[in-house]
Amino acid sequence: MEVYVSTTTKFTPGPWSASKLIGADDLGIVNSYGSAVARIGNLDIANPANAHLIAAAPELYEALLELAQHASHQDSAIKNGGSLVPFDVPAKIKKAIAALAKARGEVVS
Incomplete structure (x- = not known):
């Protein structure tokens, strides 16, 4: 499920x-x-470190949401014999890494 x-x-x-x-x-x-x-x-x-962390919240939320949705779907497919959905893991990981960098106050390009 x-x-x-x-x-x-x-x-x-x-x-x-x-x-x-x-x-x-x-x-x-x-x-x-x-x-x-x-x-x-x-x-x-x-x-300022607290401000950077708070400012990154929407990007952190979005990156985690996308990964959680995909993981949930893949888990369900494996358990129920369904097909796995293609997912651009490198792009999603890059997005998550950029959000983490923003949270640390680093310049994100």
């Missing part, structure tokens, strides 16, 4: 980035339109 993996989310869609919030001395998370998603704290005391 295939495990249902929900794709319904309630969070602001990504991508997000860590940024100094406009009009404030605060470090925050902004969406692709520049709107604040979250305030991390005053630039003097906020930990």
